Amino acid sequence: MAEADTVGKIITCKAAVCWGAGEPLKVEVVEVDPPKAHEVRIKILYTGICHTDEYTRSGKDAEGAFPVILGHEGGGIVESIGEGVTNVKPVRIIYLHLRRSFWFLEMYWFQGDHVIPLYTAECRECKFCKSGKTNLCGSVRATQGQGLMPDKTSRFTVNGQRVFHFMGTSTFSQYTVVADVSVVAVNPSAALEKVCLLGCGITTAWGSVVKQQGVKGSTVAVFGCGCIGLGVINASVLVGASRIIAVDVNPGKETWAREFGATDFVNPTKLPEGQRIQDYLVEITDGGLDFTFDATGNVDVMRAALEACHKGWGVSTIIGVAAAGKEISTRPFQLVTGRTWRGSAFGGVKGRTEIPGLVEDYLNGKIKVDEYVTHKRTLSTINDGFHDMHDGDCIRCVVDMNL
Ligand SMILES: NC(=O)C1=CN([C@@H]2O[C@H](COP(=O)(O)OP(=O)(O)OC[C@H]3O[C@@H](n4cnc5c(N)ncnc54)[C@H](OP(=O)(O)O)[C@@H]3O)[C@@H](O)[C@H]2O)C=CC1
Numbered sequence: 429m430a431e432a433d434t435v436g437k438i439i440t441c442k443a444a445v446c447w448g449a450g451e452p453l454k455v456e457v458v459e460v461d462p463p464k465a466h467e468v469r470i471k472i473l474y475t476g477i478c479h480t481d482e483y484t485r486s487g488k489d490a491e492g493a494f495p496v497i498l499g500h501e502g503g504g505i506v507e508s509i510g511e512g513v514t515n516v517k518p519v520r521i522i523y524l525h526l527r528r529s530f531w532f533l534e535m536y537w538f539q540g541d542h543v544i545p546l547y548t549a550e551c552r553e554c555k556f557c558k559s560g561k562t563n564l565c566g567s568v569r570a571t572q573g574q575g576l577m578p579d580k581t582s583r584f585t586v587n588g589q590r591v592f593h594f595m596g597t598s599t600f601s602q603y604t605v606v607a608d609v610s611v612v613a614v615n616p617s618a619a620l621e622k623v624c625l626l627g628c629g630i631t632t633a634w635g636s637v638v639k640q641q642g643v644k645g646s647t648v649a650v651f652g653c654g655c656i657g658l659g660v661i662n663a664s665v666l667v668g669a670s671r672i673i674a675v676d677v678n679p680g681k682e683t684w685a686r687e688f689g690a691t692d693f694v695n696p697t698k699l700p701e702g703q704r705i706q707d708y709l710v711e712i713t714d715g716g717l718d719f720t721f722d723a724t725g726n727v728d729v730m731r732a733a734l735e736a737c738h739k740g741w742g743v744s745t746i747i748g749v750a751a752a753g754k755e756i757s758t759r760p761f762q763l764v765t766g767r768t769w770r771g772s773a774f775g776g777v778k779g780r781t782e783i784p785g786l787v788e789d790y791l792n793g794k795i796k797v798d799e800y801v802t803h804k805r806t807l808s809t810i811n812d813g814f815h816d817m818h819d820g821d822c823i824r825c826v827v828d829m830n831l
Pocket residue numbers: 478479480483628629632651652653654655656657675676677678681696723724725726729746747748749750772773774775817818819820823
């Protein structure tokens with residue numbers, strides 16, 4: 429059996445590097461080291477751009493470290509693996525000597541596993557993983573937050589300068605290296621240019637709804653109708669919510685929200701002067717919503733989402749990521765009187781265990797994915813993809829990393 433001829437060698441390729449907070453990305457020639465033990469090197473074919481990439485690029489991320497290769501919504505093929513990796517398979521070439529009436533040689537070439545990098549690792553061994561209570565895994569999170577691999581070093585170099593990893597994934601590089609606990613193989617018949625979105629946005633939204641008890645038959649309000657908010661709307665439809673109110677300041681989002689299954693759309697900027705969105709929602713829902721979700725990252729919206737919940741039982745989920753230094757507040761009375769404030773990272777989904785099933789659901793038409801891809805860019809035009817995000821018509825931009 430032979431391997432790809434890049435195995436064990438540095439790969440020189442292109443990546444979009446952010447050299448400093450607030451700067452545009454710059455496509456650079458990057459050297460990617462081979463994977464060490466329990467690491468996987470992946471050829472990234474496609475990546476989505478999530479609002480969280482923009483959040484870190486802009487300098488609002490408390491953990492932001494520069495220079496960095498951003499990106500965490502990718503899809504690719506395993507190029508090579510380090511010692512001890514058993515959960516994914518690399519490209520390999522198998523030579524078979526077959527005897528018939530004469531000797532001849534046959535060669536089989538196996539493509540590496542199609543994979544999705546996971547910014548929420550799943551080691552299955554740590555206290556978190558074994559608790560059965562959370563998808564947060566403690567195995568690599570500390571070094572991941574420092575922009576480093578678990579051995580506290582980086583696999584990326586540009587002109588001799590080390591560059592930081594991002595969210596343990598760095599999918600804005602044609603090749604990236606991730607920890608083996610941070611990658612999952614998926615059905616190769618699923619188009620990576622679509623299912624790369626399961627690496628963050630769609631999965632996050634899906635899990636935030638589906639993993640909560642009681643949404644079936646209940647009223648829901650979703651604040652923010654980007655990829656995450658639309659995903660929450662779609663998942664609420666899937667589980668059978670009775671009424672789904674979409675809230676967004678961007679009027680262009682009404683059509684999107686209704687297409688994804690919202691029964692109502694409210695633009696808070698269009699309310700009569702002085703009327704707060706939470707008061708309006710409480711009024712039109714006979715006391716408030718059973719479930720609300722923040723998908724904006726704005727702490728004032730998070731408060732409104734909590735206060736729009738029904739007294740006694742309403743549950744509000746924070747999905748949006750707030751800028752460094754921002755804090756949430758409300759009158760404690762809101763909680764004393766039975767509302768619950770909770771949060772969700774990656775939708776509570778355990779990536780290695782659950783993403784293959786989500787890919788099958790996509791292939792079987794059970795969950796929407798294609799519908800979120802509104803824009804396509806190439807690595808060389810990736811900055812345009814960041815600008816697209818401000819366009820009301822952009823739900824997700826997928827970047828072709830080969831061009
Ligand atoms: N917890 C987790 O695991 C994850 C969290 N996130 C976070 O989720 C959030 C949403 O991400 P994404 O969907 O990609 O973002 P988008 O920017 O695509 O969508 C956010 C939407 O909210 C709208 N909005 C802004 N302000 C308000 C407001 N005051 N009231 C109502 N709507 C408003 C925006 O309008 P406009 O375009 O006009 O500004 C936009 O339509 C981000 O904070 C992101 O970082 C993302 C993935 C995973």
